[in-house]
Amino acid sequence: MKELVAGIDIGGTGTKFGLTDRDGNVLISNSIRTNARESFDTYLAELHAGIESALAQVGDGYQVVGIGVGAPNGNYFKGTIDDAPNLRWRGILHFIEEFKAYYDVPMALTNDANAAALGEMLFGAAKGMKDFVVITLGTGLGSGFVVNGQVLYGYDGFAGEVGHVIVDINGRECGCGRQGCLETYVSAPGIVRTVQEMLGWSKSDSALRKICYDDLTAATIAEFAQKGDPVALKAFDFTAKTLGIKLADMVAHTSPEAIFLFGGLANAGDLLFEPVRRYTEEFMLNLYKNRVKILPSAIGEQNAAILGAAALIWHDMDSKNEQSPQNISAC
Amino acid sequence: MKELVAGIDIGGTGTKFGLTDRDGNVLISNSIRTNARESFDTYLAELHAGIESALAQVGDGYQVVGIGVGAPNGNYFKGTIDDAPNLRWRGILHFIEEFKAYYDVPMALTNDANAAALGEMLFGAAKGMKDFVVITLGTGLGSGFVVNGQVLYGYDGFAGEVGHVIVDINGRECGCGRQGCLETYVSAPGIVRTVQEMLGWSKSDSALRKICYDDLTAATIAEFAQKGDPVALKAFDFTAKTLGIKLADMVAHTSPEAIFLFGGLANAGDLLFEPVRRYTEEFMLNLYKNRVKILPSAIGEQNAAILGAAALIWHDMDSKNEQSPQNISAC
Numbered sequence: 001m002k003e004l005v006a007g008i009d010i011g012g013t014g015t016k017f018g019l020t021d022r023d024g025n026v027l028i029s030n031s032i033r034t035n036a037r038e039s040f041d042t043y044l045a046e047l048h049a050g051i052e053s054a055l056a057q058v059g060d061g062y063q064v065v066g067i068g069v070g071a072p073n074g075n076y077f078k079g080t081i082d083d084a085p086n087l088r089w090r091g092i093l094h095f096i097e098e099f100k101a102y103y104d105v106p107m108a109l110t111n112d113a114n115a116a117a118l119g120e121m122l123f124g125a126a127k128g129m130k131d132f133v134v135i136t137l138g139t140g141l142g143s144g145f146v147v148n149g150q151v152l153y154g155y156d157g158f159a160g161e162v163g164h165v166i167v168d169i170n171g172r173e174c175g176c177g178r179q180g181c182l183e184t185y186v187s188a189p190g191i192v193r194t195v196q197e198m199l200g201w202s203k204s205d206s207a208l209r210k211i212c213y214d215d216l217t218a219a220t221i222a223e224f225a226q227k228g229d230p231v232a233l234k235a236f237d238f239t240a241k242t243l244g245i246k247l248a249d250m251v252a253h254t255s256p257e258a259i260f261l262f263g264g265l266a267n268a269g270d271l272l273f274e275p276v277r278r279y280t281e282e283f284m285l286n287l288y289k290n291r292v293k294i295l296p297s298a299i300g301e302q303n304a305a306i307l308g309a310a311a312l313i314w315h316d317m318d319s320k321n322e323q324s325p326q327n328i329s330a331c
Numbered sequence: 332m333k334e335l336v337a338g339i340d341i342g343g344t345g346t347k348f349g350l351t352d353r354d355g356n357v358l359i360s361n362s363i364r365t366n367a368r369e370s371f372d373t374y375l376a377e378l379h380a381g382i383e384s385a386l387a388q389v390g391d392g393y394q395v396v397g398i399g400v401g402a403p404n405g406n407y408f409k410g411t412i413d414d415a416p417n418l419r420w421r422g423i424l425h426f427i428e429e430f431k432a433y434y435d436v437p438m439a440l441t442n443d444a445n446a447a448a449l450g451e452m453l454f455g456a457a458k459g460m461k462d463f464v465v466i467t468l469g470t471g472l473g474s475g476f477v478v479n480g481q482v483l484y485g486y487d488g489f490a491g492e493v494g495h496v497i498v499d500i501n502g503r504e505c506g507c508g509r510q511g512c513l514e515t516y517v518s519a520p521g522i523v524r525t526v527q528e529m530l531g532w533s534k535s536d537s538a539l540r541k542i543c544y545d546d547l548t549a550a551t552i553a554e555f556a557q558k559g560d561p562v563a564l565k566a567f568d569f570t571a572k573t574l575g576i577k578l579a580d581m582v583a584h585t586s587p588e589a590i591f592l593f594g595g596l597a598n599a600g601d602l603l604f605e606p607v608r609r610y611t612e613e614f615m616l617n618l619y620k621n622r623v624k625i626l627p628s629a630i631g632e633q634n635a636a637i638l639g640a641a642a643l644i645w646h647d648m649d650s651k652n653e654q655s656p657q658n659i660s661a662c
Contacts, residue, residue: 130486131485131486131490145584147478147483147485147490148481148483148484150479152478152479152585153479153586154462154478154585154586154587155461155462155586155587155588155622156586156618156619156622157586158586158618158619159462159478159584159585159586160584160586161583161584161586161616161618162583162584164583164616165579165580165583165584166576166579166580166614169576169614176616176617177617178614178616245497245500246580248496248497249496249497249577249580250584252492252493252495252496253476253490253491253492253493253496253581253584253585254483254485254490254584254585255484255485255486255487255488255489255490255491255492256485256486257486283497283500283509285492285495285507285509286507286508287487287489287492288487288489291486291487
């Protein structure tokens, strides 16, 4: 039987799932709506039915040997989802404990950015690296740290958080209840807020003055910047500078080999990468200068979340093989 | 033969060394001047003679089974001291390679704050903890991170740096050539600079107005604060707030169980700890609130550096014992 790992990515809108092999191929994938069901149990039953249906479609000769889950506020140590603000079910959701009713295989759960980091290490541009950071720039700023070949979980499973480091204690209001968090500046909505502030502050002519806040997106700002709009360009520069300053702090703390930027805002390419590299270098301590690579992810956005979730299990299996007695020469 | 580990702490002025046992006792210690000799080789020869003399004094029945070194800009991966600004010898000093001429035992070298962190874990208040940070507040701000029971070295051995995260890119001039580094605010000289700025800014009566910059010390400021001097009190509050904001970022990155404050400025006790705890809580993301302990070190300052350096070796020996084949039940 060929071994497959199911990767599940729970988002606020949809839950994607797929069956993956050890080479990073997604054999089949599908999705269900996350918040459609009133009961979490019904949601799990639906997810189980989806995986079974996918398994039936890939045909004979395959077995599921593990299930990895990426989830908002995913607690790796407990296998729970803790008070995720974008899910309809409140409190602590015992995902793994409950899903064990369907499958008696190893399961692991963590937040989506940690999963993305493992995915990058096993199947993407971080192959062979042991110390790196993945930052996802979407509706928020998510992040996962790998140190010495392992995800950095910290004492409680919640380490590796970059979105809520503080840029300015008197800065922008954040969904977390504080002010000035990095993700209020560096994320898709963050750059929209930056443009709004700049339109108020500056006198520059800009076609962006014709678009109201609610209609403005990061993609539109990128498009205008490509055409040379001065406010859009300035907004990218400010976003990159703000990120660069905080990446310099992050480098001081963890000294990674590389930082991968991923997700919506990273699709702006050089518009973002060039100034982020420049500002991060400028604000880094000498010790680290000209050494830390800032790179795009090498995993297609389509499958990244599923592969990342599945990587939780493939990575555990690799680690166990490395530690097995037959691999210890002195034994 | 009873096993001893030599701990060596290289400072800009003096090099302390001592012989330690596995229980954290320093059987004997001594020191030599660090920068007295023109040649690094002569310095090493003098250090060797000092250790031999100490060994002769502890009497028969002991052997040195390892040597641990804490050094400024200590590179753990290479066993070198890289361009330490406070040493007279320039460039890369191959300490371990050269010291192997004297002793054929395991040796390890790292910066003094990483060593302090291991010392705290093996012999101090971090016993049993696997995720914590030690911050030394002296003439600079040093720091060592332990994650999952191991020192966090990062890709190049230079992770765990908190002194040079940036408080304000337009802030105070730092010895590293940049502006606004945390240690320009939070360290013994940092609080002196804060008092100077406050004396200019405020109109408050303060006895500190009678002391010139060059004569002012952190200890004096603490003494005046204890007596209720308004500028001295405000300087401690500002120092604690500045540290608290950056500790909140550090908690987001690494989610430690505890943060230990150590060294000159930490001797101010509650004058520093109370507001640091309050501000760190205030600026931390909800996830981490009421969870991270901020504590004094439990290792006396007298022996901390030697015990920390020696802990490098004792910790390696413990780790190897844990991983040896006979400890793997499946074997």
